[in-house]
Ligand code: HEC
Ligand code: HEC
Ligand code: HEC
């Protein structure tokens with residue numbers, strides 16, 4: 001065989017090999033997509049096993065016309081009972097005790113006074129009523145109860161700035177059926193966005209998200225209160241605007257801040273629980289929704305198959321853990337996730353302490369009076385950004401599990417800004 005022939009043969013063989021790999025890849029991909037789209041969730045039981053009902057809406061018990069959980073109890077006994085189980089998740093820790101550097105970074109804002117970790121959905125009204133953070137206005141009820149969403153839907157955005165205590169007295173339920181299904185869970189459990197700011201901010205872009213992710217994204221997101229009327233609002237209009245970089249640019253574009261920190265003279269930002277954003281750029285977003293990992297499909301003794309409405313950590317539920325195996329094989333998922341979280345948390349502590357050090361250095365520089373306002377402003381801008389990126393990772397509730405790449409990107413960006421700021425301060 002001459003050299004030319006040999007080369008042609010090799011090229012040909014490589015071509016055939018690539019084609020086989022491609023088709024194989026497509027088939028595997030197609031197979032996977034088929035399962036995900038048509039077989040639904042990935043556990044021993046799937047969405048195909050659920051018997052979806054078409055039921056009339058019962059007369060509402062809610063004074064405001066919301067059909068509440070007890071109204072659905074005879075039609076959906078297991079869903080209502082498992083929603084009640086959210087009370088079992090009652091454990092909280094104080095972030096301020098766990099990570100003392102936070103008190104320094106958040107100085108001048110409510111979160112430096114009282115900052116407990118989240119717990120189950122059945123505690124929302126109790127927890128918002130008793131937090132020591134100042135909450136003068138009704139907008140703090142946005143993510144706590146369907147009755148507030150209904151009030152906004154009926155009376156408009158003026159209710160956001162009503163006095164908190166007055167509106168709290170009108171609230172009847174913690175997060176409940178209306179929140180994620182409006183008054184229509186009887187319509188085969190169809191999901192409905194009931195929080196008006198999601199419709200306003202995303203509009204037709206809502207179609208770009210799975211409905212079982214979007215309903216959680218009504219609250220598990222970064223949001224802000226508008227200056228004009230304290231209305232709850234999302235800082236983006238579609239997927240490309242959901243990154244920490246894009247959201248920061250949006251806030252910068254109208255000089256938005258959550259509080260002014262007196263000791264440093266900085267217009268500060270506070271991120272809030274961006275699970276929706278973090279998950280949407282993560283490795284699972286293309287094929288799983290929030291329910292797949294947080295709402296196990298269970299079977300009752302009478303044979304009824306349903307999504308548990310007790311929203312749990314997948315690491316604490318055998319059914320959910322068995323769904324991971326479909327893609328992760330026999331990996332010990334509890335161990336794998338804990339190791340990932342420990343690494344992210346260690347890095348968080350490292351960067352958090354450096355951020356606290358920058359804050360001290362800036363306070364010192366402000367009181368020393370040796371730098372011009374212009375020079376100080378350059379440091380303040382970097383400090384504001386460093387805090388934003390640090391917080392975007394710190395306050396996300398999965399501690400890196402939803403998207404470790406984004407967690408590290410945020411912490412690395414924060415650290416770079418801290419170092420730049422320290423250099424300007426001559427440290
Ligand atoms: C926090 C949001 C949320 C709340 C609150 C909620 N649901 Fe659901 N519900 C969902 C999601 C998400 C699914 C669908 C999961 C999937 O298939 O992706 C669902 C599915 C359903 C289904 C379809 C059958 C099934 O088991 O999948 C019914 C029926 C239903 N819910 C009824 C209710 C009732 C009744 C209540 C109040 C007692 C309620 N839901 C409260 C989010 C919620
Ligand atoms: C109406 C707003 C709202 C919606 C919609 C919502 N959540 Fe929540 N969620 C909250 C709030 C507020 C808390 C914290 C409650 C507390 O600590 O009092 C919470 C807590 C949780 C927790 C417990 C966190 C912990 O650290 O123990 C999980 C898990 C959770 N939500 C998952 C979901 C999922 C999954 C969905 C969608 C099916 C969803 N949530 C929809 C507002 C919401
Ligand atoms: C691939 C599975 C998966 C998907 C999909 C997923 N999560 Fe998670 N989530 C996790 C894991 C793993 C944790 C860490 C649990 C732990 O630390 O015990 C977690 C933690 C959380 C927590 C903190 C709960 C706790 O007990 O500490 C909340 C809240 C949460 N997720 C909400 C969401 C929301 C909202 C979505 C959709 C936007 C979502 N998750 C999608 C796997 C998932």
Ligand code: HEC
Pocket residue numbers: 042282283284287288292293314320321323324325326327328333336337340400401402403404405
């Ligand atoms: C449909 C397939 C699929 C299912 C089901 C699935 N995963 Fe994954 N998961 C993936 C893929 C793909 C990756 C990316 C792997 C990589 O990049 O090496 C991944 C990565 C992860 C990561 C690392 C994420 C990061 O950003 O570093 C964690 C944590 C994880 N999965 C947890 C879970 C848990 C817990 C469950 C079950 C509750 C689960 N996964 C179910 C496909 C899946």
